[in-house]
Amino acid sequence: MPTSSRRTRTAAHPTDLxxxxxxISGFDEITGGGLPKGRPTLxxxxxxxxxTLFGLEFLVHGAVRGNAGLFVTFEETEDEVVKNxxxxxxxxADLVKRRRLAIEYVRVxxxxxxxxxxxxxxxxxxxxxxxxxxxxxxxIVLDTIESLFAGLSNAGVLRAxxxxxxxxxxxxxxxxxxxGERGAETLTRQGLEEYVSxxxxxxDHRVVDxxxxxxxxxxxxxxSSHGTNEYPFLIDRRxxxxxxxxxxxxxxxxxxxxxxxxxxxLDAMFGGQGYFRxxxxxxxxxxxxxxxxxxxxFLAAAxxxxxxxxxxxxxxxxxxxxRNMRSIGLDxxxxxxxxxxxxxxxxxxxxxxxxxxxTMNRQVDEARPAVVVIDPLSSFTGGTFGEVNAMVMRxxxxxxxxxxxxxxxxxxxxxxxxxxxxIGVSSLMDTWILLRNVPPGEHGGRHLxxxxxxxxxxxxxxxxxxLTRHGAVAGKTEATRTxxxxxxxx
Amino acid sequence: MKKHKSPGRRSDEWILRLYVAxxxxxSAAAARNLEAICEQHLAGRYRIEIIDLLQQPQLxxxxxxxxxxxxxxxxxxxxxxxxxxxxxxxxxLIGLDLRPRRRRVRMPA
Numbered sequence: 001m002p003t004s005s006r007r008t009r010t011a012a013h014p015t016d017l018x019x020x021x022x023x024i025s026g027f028d029e030i031t032g033g034g035l036p037k038g039r040p041t042l043x044x045x046x047x048x049x050x051x052t053l054f055g056l057e058f059l060v061h062g063a064v065r066g067n068a069g070l071f072v073t074f075e076e077t078e079d080e081v082v083k084n085x086x087x088x089x090x091x092x093a094d095l096v097k098r099r100r101l102a103i104e105y106v107r108v109x110x111x112x113x114x115x116x117x118x119x120x121x122x123x124x125x126x127x128x129x130x131x132x133x134x135x136x137x138x139x140i141v142l143d144t145i146e147s148l149f150a151g152l153s154n155a156g157v158l159r160a161x162x163x164x165x166x167x168x169x170x171x172x173x174x175x176x177x178x179x180g181e182r183g184a185e186t187l188t189r190q191g192l193e194e195y196v197s198x199x200x201x202x203x204d205h206r207v208v209d210x211x212x213x214x215x216x217x218x219x220x221x222x223x224s225s226h227g228t229n230e231y232p233f234l235i236d237r238r239x240x241x242x243x244x245x246x247x248x249x250x251x252x253x254x255x256x257x258x259x260x261x262x263x264x265x266l267d268a269m270f271g272g273q274g275y276f277r278x279x280x281x282x283x284x285x286x287x288x289x290x291x292x293x294x295x296x297x298f299l300a301a302a303x304x305x306x307x308x309x310x311x312x313x314x315x316x317x318x319x320x321x322x323r324n325m326r327s328i329g330l331d332x333x334x335x336x337x338x339x340x341x342x343x344x345x346x347x348x349x350x351x352x353x354x355x356x357x358x359t360m361n362r363q364v365d366e367a368r369p370a371v372v373v374i375d376p377l378s379s380f381t382g383g384t385f386g387e388v389n390a391m392v393m394r395x396x397x398x399x400x401x402x403x404x405x406x407x408x409x410x411x412x413x414x415x416x417x418x419x420x421x422x423i424g425v426s427s428l429m430d431t432w433i434l435l436r437n438v439p440p441g442e443h444g445g446r447h448l449x450x451x452x453x454x455x456x457x458x459x460x461x462x463x464x465x466x467l468t469r470h471g472a473v474a475g476k477t478e479a480t481r482t483x484x485x486x487x488x489x490x
Numbered sequence: 491m492k493k494h495k496s497p498g499r500r501s502d503e504w505i506l507r508l509y510v511a512x513x514x515x516x517s518a519a520a521a522r523n524l525e526a527i528c529e530q531h532l533a534g535r536y537r538i539e540i541i542d543l544l545q546q547p548q549l550x551x552x553x554x555x556x557x558x559x560x561x562x563x564x565x566x567x568x569x570x571x572x573x574x575x576x577x578x579x580x581x582x583l584i585g586l587d588l589r590p591r592r593r594r595v596r597m598p599a
Binding site for chain 1: 509511516519520523543544547548550551554555556557558559560569570571572573574575576577578581582584585
């Protein structure tokens, strides 16, 4: 320890553990505020799990808010570090220029070093202290300090010195992130978890069925409550986003305000007022039962009221979707152009459930919509029942927490897996509408029935309707006539 | 480092930098050991600069100093680094390339 650093009083023990926000989307929510202030946190995981990015994001978000940071890199040069995160829109060079960030590249090459006699790591301490002072940093990331073990042979000295380094950082009140590569049987190769005991985070990157999934788990957080769940996260063009499971708590505020279904006769079936705002609606039905059309009505009505709407399309491209909806008189392109409607299309099998969920969260956070449509939910059969169920639950909670009305379409009869999902998911829904096509005859046509709608009076009578050039129109005679006209039969 | 050539500087001069941190017994030992080795093997053609990183912390970065004491051979090239208190003369000589590394030649069975 540099002798110049006087041994001042270490911070008095606060009754409440102070936390430092990382600025990493979702992470601060699951930790109740971020990382433990003035203490070291170990972030470990296998290669490519996102540890370095975690550290850099922590520093960059802090730097932007005025908390300078120091990034000590043991594996990459300053230039490489700067380049690696440029694609995420982080201009480290600029932060360095503005003295909000310092990058210190520490290189230890075993081949170049002969060891003779006793030594310690005071040189590293001095460099770290000098760099910390140069920008007035109160945040530091050491990435990956275990590299020292490859460069120096005296593991005993290294261990003692690392222990001293972490204690020294703690005494200085620097909030530290120490990254570590996952070991065979330990969290890190060199067992750093022994020395960093305040907060330990494990990142994981798995590929199952060719779909990659990233997860984050808080193994330990001394002095703070934390979820022990595995939180899915993603790395996209804006960096890391952790999906908080603030859910399962059922603390959403229940609104008694109502929102139109977009179809007047359907509103009438719900006592003339439509769904509850902030509720979740399931539209199930077989192929061609107008699920997508009814959902489009709902979207168009929201846009017509001047509200933001987001549609997640998992079967059609946005162009195909809007073209098809034009055939029932809904001009969705108009709302897209006006900036009120966002259509996000993706193949369900392209990514893991978590990635979809995370993408949806991001889109919703950006657009801040009043209504969201997921069309269809049944395409997510890649995961197991539990996974899909958990994803829908999270999504519903996410939407409810933001007071967004969510509409989910679901195809029946689908595969057996799809049916399980329907049963599981329907219990999460506030309103469940069943759509059915009955062959021509006395009661033929499109049928709609409300299976349930929590907390409101609703019609138990199935309703016959038709899809016309002017949208979904109620009434049996009308329905029969239109259908006949459309199919060319009498 | 000084760029200008000092008059009378020999082309085979050795330039050695010893990085230390403060006046610790280990630093002193390293300096003493280095001087003794140089006097014996490089008499008249070496220069030692001792750098106290507590006084000049900014210099640690350039030579990538992590451990102290660290001895850096700047000249002749290539650059060499030896860490520790230099108490093992044999290893210092090997590290400075003043003695060939011992190679064990194994005969094929």
